[in-house]
Amino acid sequence: MKTPARRWRAVGAALVAVSLAGAATACSSSSSSDGSSDGGGSYAIWDPYPQFNDDSEWVKLLKSCGTSAGVTVERTGYDTTDLTNKALLAAQQDNSPDVLIIDNPVISTLAEAGALTTTEETKLDTSAMEPNLLGAGQSGGKTYGVPIGANTLALYYNKDVLTAAGVDVASVKDWPSLTAALAKVKGAGKKGITFSAIGTEEGSFQFLPWFWGSGAQLTALDSSQAVSALTLWTDWLKQGYAPNSVINNTQTTSWQEFASGDYAFSENGTWQLGNAEKLGFEYGIIPIPASGGGTAPAPTGGEFVSIPVQSDTGRYATSQKLVSCLTSPDNLLTTDTTLSYIAPVAAVQDKQVAADAKLKVWVEAVKAAKGRTGDNLGTKYPKISEPLWTATQAALSGSKSPKDALSAAQTTAASATK
Amino acid sequence: MTLYLLAFYAYPLYRNIELSLRTYTVRSFVQGGAPFAGLDNYGKILSDPTFGPALLHTVVFTGASLAFQFTIGMALAVFFHQHFPLSGTLRALFLVPWLLPLIVSASTWSWMLNSEAGVVNAALGVVGVEPVNWLTSPQWSLVSVIIANVWIGIPFNLVVLYSGLQGIPGTLYEAASLDGATGWQRFWRITFPMLRPVSAITLLLGLIYTLKVFDIIWIMTRGGPTDSSTTFATWSYRLGFGNLLPAFGPGAAVGNLLIVMALIFGLIYIRIQRRQQA
Amino acid sequence: MRSPIKTVIGLVLTAVMLFPVYWMINVSFTRDQDMRADPPHLFPVDGTLEGYRAVLDQQLPYLGTSLLVGLGTVALTVVLAAPAGYALAKLRPVGGGALSFVLLIAQMIPGIIMAMGFYAIYLNLGVLNSIPGLILADSTIAVPFGVLIFTAFMSGIPDELTQAAVVDGAGRLRTFWSVVLPVSRNSIVTVSLFAFLWAWSDFIFASTLDGGGDHRPITLGIYQYIGNNNQQWNAIMATAVVASIPATILLIIAQRYVAAGVTAGAIKD
Numbered sequence: 035m036k037t038p039a040r041r042w043r044a045v046g047a048a049l050v051a052v053s054l055a056g057a058a059t060a061c062s063s064s065s066s067s068d069g070s071s072d073g074g075g076s077y078a079i080w081d082p083y084p085q086f087n088d089d090s091e092w093v094k095l096l097k098s099c100g101t102s103a104g105v106t107v108e109r110t111g112y113d114t115t116d117l118t119n120k121a122l123l124a125a126q127q128d129n130s131p132d133v134l135i136i137d138n139p140v141i142s143t144l145a146e147a148g149a150l151t152t153t154e155e156t157k158l159d160t161s162a163m164e165p166n167l168l169g170a171g172q173s174g175g176k177t178y179g180v181p182i183g184a185n186t187l188a189l190y191y192n193k194d195v196l197t198a199a200g201v202d203v204a205s206v207k208d209w210p211s212l213t214a215a216l217a218k219v220k221g222a223g224k225k226g227i228t229f230s231a232i233g234t235e236e237g238s239f240q241f242l243p244w245f246w247g248s249g250a251q252l253t254a255l256d257s258s259q260a261v262s263a264l265t266l267w268t269d270w271l272k273q274g275y276a277p278n279s280v281i282n283n284t285q286t287t288s289w290q291e292f293a294s295g296d297y298a299f300s301e302n303g304t305w306q307l308g309n310a311e312k313l314g315f316e317y318g319i320i321p322i323p324a325s326g327g328g329t330a331p332a333p334t335g336g337e338f339v340s341i342p343v344q345s346d347t348g349r350y351a352t353s354q355k356l357v358s359c360l361t362s363p364d365n366l367l368t369t370d371t372t373l374s375y376i377a378p379v380a381a382v383q384d385k386q387v388a389a390d391a392k393l394k395v396w397v398e399a400v401k402a403a404k405g406r407t408g409d410n411l412g413t414k415y416p417k418i419s420e421p422l423w424t425a426t427q428a429a430l431s432g433s434k435s436p437k438d439a440l441s442a443a444q445t446t447a448a449s450a451t452k
Numbered sequence: 453m454t455l456y457l458l459a460f461y462a463y464p465l466y467r468n469i470e471l472s473l474r475t476y477t478v479r480s481f482v483q484g485g486a487p488f489a490g491l492d493n494y495g496k497i498l499s500d501p502t503f504g505p506a507l508l509h510t511v512v513f514t515g516a517s518l519a520f521q522f523t524i525g526m527a528l529a530v531f532f533h534q535h536f537p538l539s540g541t542l543r544a545l546f547l548v549p550w551l552l553p554l555i556v557s558a559s560t561w562s563w564m565l566n567s568e569a570g571v572v573n574a575a576l577g578v579v580g581v582e583p584v585n586w587l588t589s590p591q592w593s594l595v596s597v598i599i600a601n602v603w604i605g606i607p608f609n610l611v612v613l614y615s616g617l618q619g620i621p622g623t624l625y626e627a628a629s630l631d632g633a634t635g636w637q638r639f640w641r642i643t644f645p646m647l648r649p650v651s652a653i654t655l656l657l658g659l660i661y662t663l664k665v666f667d668i669i670w671i672m673t674r675g676g677p678t679d680s681s682t683t684f685a686t687w688s689y690r691l692g693f694g695n696l697l698p699a700f701g702p703g704a705a706v707g708n709l710l711i712v713m714a715l716i717f718g719l720i721y722i723r724i725q726r727r728q729q730a
Numbered sequence: 731m732r733s734p735i736k737t738v739i740g741l742v743l744t745a746v747m748l749f750p751v752y753w754m755i756n757v758s759f760t761r762d763q764d765m766r767a768d769p770p771h772l773f774p775v776d777g778t779l780e781g782y783r784a785v786l787d788q789q790l791p792y793l794g795t796s797l798l799v800g801l802g803t804v805a806l807t808v809v810l811a812a813p814a815g816y817a818l819a820k821l822r823p824v825g826g827g828a829l830s831f832v833l834l835i836a837q838m839i840p841g842i843i844m845a846m847g848f849y850a851i852y853l854n855l856g857v858l859n860s861i862p863g864l865i866l867a868d869s870t871i872a873v874p875f876g877v878l879i880f881t882a883f884m885s886g887i888p889d890e891l892t893q894a895a896v897v898d899g900a901g902r903l904r905t906f907w908s909v910v911l912p913v914s915r916n917s918i919v920t921v922s923l924f925a926f927l928w929a930w931s932d933f934i935f936a937s938t939l940d941g942g943g944d945h946r947p948i949t950l951g952i953y954q955y956i957g958n959n960n961q962q963w964n965a966i967m968a969t970a971v972v973a974s975i976p977a978t979i980l981l982i983i984a985q986r987y988v989a990a991g992v993t994a995g996a997i998k999d
Contacts, residue, residue: 084953085962087788113953116937119693123846123938125482127853143696147478185959233674235696279568281588281677286961291568293763305959314763335959413478416696424678431677433590456810460870461836464847468839528743536736542744544978544985548751550927551977553949556970559963560754569768571753577769603750608924612879615920619886653882657875660837688840704843711838718834722827 075105077352078131080121082337083373084111091372099359103352118143121342125149130342132353133360135182138170139235139415141338142407145178151341153177156350158341158357167378170405171338173412179340180361183375185304186332186403187243188395193316195224195298203320208327209247209266212299216275219298226275227299228291230283231267231430237423239333240285240301241267242406243322245422247330252411252418255425256437256444262325264436268429281430303335304396307374319395321402334403336375376400417450468711471704481700493705502679502687510683510713513598513669514662520602521658522651525609530639532610533617543614547607554604558671561600562587565672587673590680597669597681604668605661609654616650617643656721660714670694684710758782758967765963781964784955785972792948793976795861796930799947800977802865803929804922807872811921815880816910820892821902830881833874844870845938852939861945867935872925883917884910923984930977948973 079096086092093109100107110131112120118140124130125147136144144150153160153176160168160180171179196203199222201215216226230240244267245252250260270276280288285302292300295315301322310317324330339360341353359365363382370377370386376396377383383397407415421443428439472493480486497503532543549557564571565586573583586596620643628638644651666685669675675682675690682690684706692703757765758781759774818826848867849858857863887910895905911918936947952969955962 085955087954111953113937113956115693116953118696119698120938122478122482122698123849127850129853139696143478146697147482149482233676234694277568278585278588279566282562282566282673284961285959286963287566287766289960290762290766290963294569294766294768295763296768303959309762309960312762413697420695424676427677431588431590431680433678433680456873460844460848460866461832461839461874463851464839464844465836467847468843471843531736531743532740534736536733536740538737539740540985541982542740544982545744546747547923547927547981548748548974548978551930551974551981552751552754552970553931553933553952553973555933555952556754556967557750559966560750560757563757564750564753566766569766569770571770571772574769603747606747611920611923615883615916618916619883649882649885653878656834657837657878660834664838664840666840685840689842693842707840707843711835714838715835718831721834722831726827 076108077103077105077133077349077356078108078110079133079135079356080110080112080117080131081135082112082114082117082137083135084113086111086372091368095360095365095368099356099365102359103355105352105356107356121149122147125342128345130344132341132344132349133356134340134342135337136179136340138181138334138336138338139406141171141178141340142173142412142415144340144342145173145176146413149342150178151343151350153180156341156354156357158354162363162381163378164380164401166404166408167334167336167400169408170334171340173407179338180357181378182337182339182361183366183370183373184334184336184378184400184403185375186334186396186399187240187301187303187322188332188399189227189320189322190292190300190302190306190310191318191320192292192295192298193318194295195219195222195315198222199224199298201298203318206320206323208323209325212323213266213270213275216270216298217273220273220275225277225291225297227270227301228277228283228288228297229267229280229301230285230288231280231423231426232282232284233423233427235419235423236285237426238419239335239406241422241426243301243330243332246332246404247322247324249325252409252415252422254444255418255422255447256441259325260440261437264426264429264440266325267426268436271430281427304376304400305374307392307396319392321395321399329399329402332399332403333406334400336378414451418447421446421450465711468704468707471700472702472708474701476700478698481698486701489701493701494709497702497705497709502682505679506682506684506687509594509681510663510685510710512594513601513665513681513683514659516598517601517605517662517665518655518658520598521605521609522655524602525606525654526613526651528606528610529613529617530643532614543610546610549604550607554667555671557604558600558668561596561603561668562672565596588677590677593673593677593681597672600672601662601665601668605658608661609658612650612654612657613647616647616654619650620646652721652724656717659717663710663714684713754967755971758964758971760964762964778964781962781966781968782972784962784965785951785968788954789948789951789969789972792946792951793973795945796947796949796973797976798861799864799868800926800929802861803868803872804925806865806869807876807925808918808922810869811873811876812880812911812914812918813906814877815917816884816906818877818881819884820887820889820910830878833877837871837874841871841934842938845934848935849938859940859945864936864940864947865929867939868929868932869925871928871932872921875924876921879917879921880914884914887913919984923981926977926980930973 077100083092096107096109114137117136121134121136121144130149158180160177163181167181167184168177171177171181191203199219201218206212206215219226231237244263245260248259248263250257250263271278277291288300289302289306289309291297293313321329322332339357341350341357363379366377366379366382367385377386386393387397425439425443428434429436473488473490474486475489475492476486532539567573567583567585567588572586576583584592586592624642625638628642633641664685666689669681669683669686670689673681675686688703688706691699691706756774759777761776761778764771764776817823818830852858852863892905892909895909931949933949936950940946948969952966955965
């Protein structure tokens with residue numbers, strides 16, 4: 035045991051040492067990173083597909099791209115939400131991976147943080163990519179990655195339930211006809227529609243097709259069109275056409291509800307195609323209708339392949355080879371089939387439809403879709419999206435009217451994006 | 453020990469305070485050079501419309517959780533302290549909820565409380581009660597997360613209080629029995645006073661852990677709907693990580709407010725402890 | 731009350747307490763289309779082993795890591811916290827109050843902030859993605875708790891006991907080792923138990939500090955079923971079930987041993 039006095043001196047010294055160390059780590063950003071520049075031949079790739087393990091097609095593809103570029107690939111799969119924090123933290127400590135595959139709305143955040151290189155710097159070719167999909171990876175006129183595939187939302191329907199309720203799905207063309215169909219389904223003792231209105235980005239993602247389909251713009255959340263979209267959802271809940279649980283549903287929960295066979299419609303994504311084949315009933319897919327008819331623009335989902343900033347710029351050349359390999363038409367076909375995504379390149383989309391005619395409706399939905407951070411919103415989007423999902427929650431849970439909820443949202447969004 | 457303390461507690465604490473005093477954007481988080489903002493972040497939080505409800509929910513959530521956890525834990529500890537066949541095994545089984553990652557136990561609760569297909573509403577339906585929107589109505593969401601949190605907290609209280617009970621000499625009870633004291637009297641005259649130091653630390657730790665709880669609430673309700681189950685801890689998390697564009701500064705500031713709350717209770721605890729030692 | 735009646739009451743209480751655990755097991759056997767059946771199935775009628783098949787194929791190696799991390803955390807926590815608790819309770823050092831105060835406050839720091847701080851330190855030390863690194867991080871949750879619990883329990887040890895040892899010529903270290911520790915068995919068990927449980931169920935430290943390693947704990951295995959757009963709930967629940975079985979057995983055995991030890995002690999009195 036030390037004497038008390040000595041112990042106190044030790045405390046002081048250690049405190050100073052620690053705060054110095056803290057200051058040092060905060061300032062130094064040029065220390066060598068062991069994760070990425072370890073030896074000449076090892077390249078780190080991070081992706082948000084933790085469901086794929088080492089013997090999956092995806093990881094095999096990564097390894098083979100590494101082999102053809104003459105390097106070994108160190109791959110790590112993270113949970114999506116975890117990956118954003120991880121990428122920021124790694125960038126702060128100059129420990130970024132060489133190639134980062136990340137959800138498209140995060141691109142503008144990471145670009146804003148100065149953590150990503152532009153495709154111009156690293157000489158990545160993006161000319162084959164569909165412009166509306168590439169838009170989600172652009173910010174301030176620069177492109178920060180290459181889409182690896184896209185997904186979007188549409189309406190799955192249960193043929194058995196609709197037949198029993200006497201609804202012809204061809205009659206569902208706009209909002210009034212959809213609501214009428216829901217009323218018939220409820221009258222027949224079944225449940226109408228399920229979606230996800232959870233208080234996260236997922237909730238905004240699911241609301242946007244209706245929001246945009248009403249003609250509203252993200253720059254004016256309190257427009258009368260926006261109010262009509264939120265009123266549509268709120269009325270469905272009030273009438274019992276949609277279950278109360280949507281307020282807390284993730285897209286998975288909403289899919290599970292649809293899979294129970296009780297619901298006529300489910301708003302869900304391209305990625306459910308694989309699960310749809312396992313359903314115990316006949317299903318079909320229609321695009322989400324706009325308020326006055328036609329297809330509503332749905333938001334694009336899906337990931338981008340990007341090259342994070344490295345202190346050793348010499349590594350970009352090899353990273354560029356890796357990215358080009360991953361996004362080459364043949365490999366896109368394999369990857370997008372595994373992920374059940376739509377390819378970002380028209381030629382590959384045609385091949386996908388040729389292989390599976392059911393994908394046609396999705397290819398069309400993706401063509402009509404638009405990026406959330408597009409329209410020059412960039413990092414303003416998150417500041418608009420959060421008030422938007424808050425308003426959705428307030429209206430659906432009955433604590434505010436759609437109009438009040440949206441005007442409060444507009445006030446918040448306007449002051450945040452000023 | 454001192455070094456360990458400093459490296460592992462002082463440094464994160466310092467980071468948290470530093471975060472709260474600067475205006476961090478994602479850019480300055482990565483590149484460094486966030487301007488010093490003094491108490492701006494704190495001002496922003498205090499004037500935020502979420503502040504009032506969050507404070508109220510924090511107090512209610514913590515108070516109710518503590519009261520129920522402690523009472524139930526104490527009752528169970530006393531019950532299991534009487535040795536009967538299987539008492540040990542059953543007591544060990546009570547710990548199983550602690551073995552589950554929070555994401556699993558909280559998800560299970562939100563599963564059971566689901567308004568459409570939850571087993572709780574199904575059970576209520578059997579006895580003729582209308583279904584309750586546990587997680588999706590502003591009136592019930594706080595109650596729901598408190599129920600789940602009490603459930604998770606019971607094992608902790610049970611174990612600590614139980615080991616406290618074992619430290620009470622059996623001779624005290626024998627003497628009391630000779631005096632003809634009933635079970636209830638024995639509890640109030642012997643068990644309760646003898647357990648005071650252990651109870652105090654259990655309550656204090658319980659308080660600190662409960663103030664900090666965010667995973668359970670976050671997974672079950674995201675603090676919603678409309679902030680109806682938002683506490684300081686979930687608010688802090690939402691500001692810092694719940695959005696595509698993290699606001700680290702205000703997030704850390706809310707976190708520090710929580711630390712201050714714990715600090716006040718910690719001071720009270722130490723005062724009481726001093727008085728007992730003197 | 732007769733003993734058998736108490737056992738029955740005990741069984742009922744345990745059943746109520748463990749109902750959510752049962753529900754988790756139920757979901758782990760449920761097919762996707764039955765997960766949100768209304769009304770819910772109380773038993774997995776058309777059960778599936780899909781979840782378990784996935785888990786047994788992929789997760790078993792991680793159980794070992796979890797076990798190692800859990801036991802390592804227990805050892806480190808007791809080694810650090812027991813002497814500190816003793817010092818605070820009996821030696822009353824200068825600044826002792828301040829120290830226990832700091833320990834209290836330390837526990838208020840959000841786990842994610844701690845994890846972010848550690849990330850920078852670990853990166854520089856090169857212990858990211860290593861088992862010792864994770865043990866060290868996990869111990870930070872348990873050590874403050876351990877110190878406070880040891881302090882609370884050890885202040886109950888009669889001073890005569892330690893003084894007697896000193897009179898016999900034992901140094902402080904010896905007194906601590908051969909007098910204080912043996913009588914503190916209860917608190918050691920309590921602290922070990924919680925240190926183990928915390929380390930076993932930790933998520934934040936594991937994902938921040940050990941996300942990319944080969945030696946991942948089993949809680950991270952759950953991430954394999956939380957895809958970008960989809961969660962495979964039966965496999966998630968199955969992972970939790972598989973992960974809790976060895977730990978439950980360990981708990982029951984540990985508690986047997988403890989009960990035996992306590993009774994033996996009581997007879998000696």
